[in-house]
Amino acid sequence: MTQHVNEFIQQGLRVLDIERAGIDDITPSINQDFAQACELMLNCRGRVVVTGMGKSGHIGNKIAATLASTGTPAFFMHPGEASHGDLGMITATDVVLAMSNSGETSEVISIVPVIKRLGVTLISMTGNPQSTLARAADVHINVAVQTEACPLGLAPTASTTAALVMGDALAVALLHARGFTADDFALSHPGGSLGRRLLLRVSDIMHEGERLPKVRHDAIIKDALLEISRKGLGMTAVVDDNDVLLGIFTDGDLRRILDQQVDVHTTSIASVMTARCITAKPEMLAAEALKLMEDKKINGLVVVNKQQCPVGAFNMHDLLRAGVI
Structure with a gap:
């Protein structure tokens, strides 16, 4: 193991540098489109339905959980299951946040027509503003990064970090707009030490x-x-x-x-x-x-x-x- 120590450290630092640069890449996307997406979610009378496939789905699941715990009702819907009945979870008062780095993920694209037919507002988060998903959305948030940390350029790394950070930015912006407090947070986290620390007087x-x-x-x-x-x-x-x-x-x-x-x-x-x-x-x-x-x-x-x-x-x-x- 000793002979690989320096290589491990160098690779770890390289990944951090690339992913840090990826966050810098998406900074210009905190713009009017971002603000419009926040407005749509803030004024949503239903829930924010987050969807995505593969690694984007894992990130979407976390974003939905963060939104829900910070005052924005939200849940994750798997796009593969959506075509087999789960689309029934979406109502006309909801907002859909669809995630796909390429913007061409077939499982996500296949449910867009149904979303449109329901008259549901669609926000997309992709790494390709010219993609099918980006063009179909009411608002698009660009999370494109120049380089993936994976040296093969195959495993989503910097791109998933960028999407996760953008999701956190949306959640915190909405938290601030709602005037969400520590007591509000505690009410949705009553279990465990966090709930006790926040709720106990x-x-x-x-x-x-x-x-x-x-x-x-x-x-x-x-x-x-x-x-x-x-x-x-x-x-x-x-x-x-x-x-x-x-x-x-x-x-x-x-x-x-x-x-x-x-x-x-x-x-x-x-x-x-x-x-x-x-x-x-x-x-x-x-x-x-x-x-x-x-x-x-x-x-x-x-x-x-x-x-x-x-x-x-x-x-x-x-x-x-x-x-x-």
Whole structure:
């Protein structure tokens, strides 16, 4: 294997250079045709139906998935199956995005007359503006590249990268036009860690009510330690007579005062607590709270309402259990 290392690296770098150049080749295609295609998909009352054969089909499948997850209803239709009944999935309110590098793929061309007869808007994405598919479309997006990364010029490489990038450009342009938000994205991705990170709020994971560690400002350190032990969060909130948060006392604070030989039986918690502590709001995203804790290098947060009264608390273990970390 050692004798091929340099060759592997050189070939890998060559491919990246060619595919990077392919993206440069399609940059001029972000033009009025691109904008018109976006308008047609944005105003579509149905769904965007993406179709393509072979490698173009694989890219089309991914583009359809990206559109669907970013606010544009879309699905992929295999052109080979379309002629055997799947064309029934297309309605007059849909928009078809047909992909073919040559623009002459027979399976795709064969369904164009039916698409036209249904009165469905057709957008084509090809590498040949003079092709049959390009000329039949209402709007054509040119994704022609000068060179394929495959040295034989046979395997679609730079051309499929260009088509994929153009599909991403369409999806993101539409996302922006729709005002699509992270919350919208989370609603279509409720499963897995991504959904948890985007959907979970601090209010979903915090300890509240009787589980909230809290002591009054005139309590002695011993009482605070008992509260920390009972609630198991490694900290306690310290409040005034009106239940407004004054500060926080943590395991770290305990180690500090023990080094100072403070008497835990007589010293008030208010004299050793950390005042003006970092807090969270119930509506804050759990992922935001995690970043705040990482930035401030702290292991827990007290959650306060608009009146600055503690309503909850949580620590890193709660974020871990919730799948946010």
